[in-house]
Amino acid sequence: MKPYLKTTPTREGFFGEYGGAMLPPPLVPHFEEIAAAYDKLSKSAEYMNDLRYIRKHFQGRPTPISYLKNLSDMAGGAQIYAKREDLNHTGAHKLNHCMAEGLMAKYMGKTKLIAETGAGQHGVALATAAAYFGMECEIHMGEVDMAKEAPNVVRMKLLGATVVPVTFGAKTLKEAVDSAFGSYMEQADKALFGIGSVVGPHPFPMMVRDFQKVVGIEAREQFIEMTGELPDVVAACVGGGSNAMGLFSGFFDDEGVELFGVEPGGTSSKLGDHAATLTYGVDGDIHGFRTKMLVDDAGEPAPVNTLASGLDYPGVGPEHAHLQKTGRVNYTVADDKESLQAFYDLSRHEGIIPALESAHALAFALREAKNHMGKSILINLSGRGDKDIDFVAETYGFGE
Template sequence: MTLLRNQEGPYFGDFGGRYVPESLIAALDELSAAYHLAQQDSSFRAELAHLHATYTGRPSIITEVPRFAAHASGARIILKREDLNHTGSHKINNVLGQALLARRIGKTRLIAETGAGQHGVATATAAALFGMECVVYMGEVDTQRQSLNVARMRLLGAEVIPVTTGSRTLKDAINEALRDWVANVDNTHYLLGTVAGPHPFPQMVRDFHKIIGEEAREQVLALTGALPDAVIACVGGGSNAIGIFHAFLDDPGVDLIGCEAAGRGIDTAEHAATLTMGRPGVLHGARSYMLQDEDGQTMESHSISAGLDYPGVGPEHSWLKELGRATYRPVTDDAAMHALRLLSQTEGIIPAIETAHALAGALDIGRERGPDSTLLLNLSGRGDKDMQTAGEYFGLLGNSS
């Protein structure tokens, strides 16, 4: 029997592929070949493992959160603490892997898109570490709501280019990064930050993140003596979710649940619930679920969280949805913000707003499954970057009491 976790690109069922201009194919072929060689090369794996041990801070710990879980009917909730990684989120796992690969194939310049800024910060960090030039494309709207991360990227030596075309968010930042890459592919690696895009990105980014689930599976087994009943993660493009799901794909007793951004509600036009409300199409180089109108024009998404504000999703998630191996549920802005405050006040852990969508999902799932269930949740990022948004949302700023 083929294992789901051995699935390789370019296709995941009907999804994936390489829907990009011919100009980029040579670079994608080069990257695929280099990645294939690196996978077989123990020195590459050792170098990445050494960086994770001495720089990222891996393995990341797990934390059980009973005071938070009391609000979820007392289900056991265990957090995989990717927020404790260097740079504050899971994004560094993929960034270090791709930056090492880029260096191997002689690229001296890294470009990246970023929504919340976490991937941009991680890329700027790797560029600083490896002495590479770095340009980060970020929607103008996102540069405003994540200004702290803009400052972090610039302090790290990256150039941040606000994107003023289209909806001025993550999707347009990806378009600009692709345009840059087409023009500068000789010396430039496009360090794509999620499991979307053309092959080999969905597979390669997944492989760099699957360490999350591999560690967590062992850690939960050691703690509880059993596999969890469900694994929960937020889904924008889907990198942290695939990272924690992957090790459990062939454990049929473990439910995999992705939490998408429902924004102001899936009954409104303002959401980013791609797998719940979208349909298959081609966006940013791959065939996958996406939010689009009747004519195939990409629709603008909405989420209070910049990192989930994306009208597409990685092709492997579309495949897992169609197989029924993973399920995806929408979580509103309000539910996510409530969960963010709840985790902060019950456990002293301030999560990223993206991650808070998974926490809100866990509250519901715990109530559905009761106190005997064990839920593993990917705490994908920390909330420092979100203090402006949270401060405004809860009225915590200024001198008012």
């Protein structure tokens, strides 16, 4: 049997029945150019050496794994560990693919990077890459998210990016994607669209996964070095799903390791109160690819709700839909209340302030620890919570 990552997706970008590239005709040659560039550069020693240098000397990789002893004792049962992507430069996993995309753009002769952002972490990371490579940067962000994640808006502007407020629809991540795609169509000759997750038309779900798999490769080696064995359970939050795909990539071929994706349960299971696409969604097409998505009565993308801006997307990466269908990954939810409590708990008892997105994975670990007595749970702490502290303090206070 060939390793999973060597056989998935197909050349056309399908993960089983999900994925592909459904594009307006003017964009087809540009995405074909990106796919051809990735095929070449991913096998290029020069490109990979440049990327490894950046990861080590600019990003600060490898990031460590931390044993969360205090929370493990509180939860009872399993021992909880965290892969510390919050210690990656800019404070989240996003820089792993943004620096790689920026380096690709440089090799391709592009002069500008364009993207959407939800919580702002991807926007900050792409703005950082643009500054590093001497490129222009244009970030589209919903007005609702701009208000919730004001520190990241400031960071993007300080890094030299033009932040475009998105004022239509729900004014969150889906609309930011729509807006960014529209702008990219007019500038595709000189710009690269740095999609912020394992979503979008082929080749982006594959590319972003491959750029993020450094997280899983590191984590697997580090966990064995720390404990002498593999973790029993590996978990990560899932919105679009890039941090989860990065961590899961290190363990796909380890049959004894259970993989869990944790979706945002919001405030209830009612449509419009959550963003749990895999738990409650149906097959459909969104933003140029086929996946599972949340739809309203008219069959349009449904409104979503979660306290974590980076998870408020009515679709999900096509590979996640495939992994759910094949049963290799289990998907569950953590709601706003338990995720917020996990945010407070990690801050108070471990001295680590997590991103609200990452707190969903921690909430799962705290909830499930008692059901895995004598076992280990490794979560991806995908980002730090600097961006969320004003919103949490003003909206919810400082916890008990």
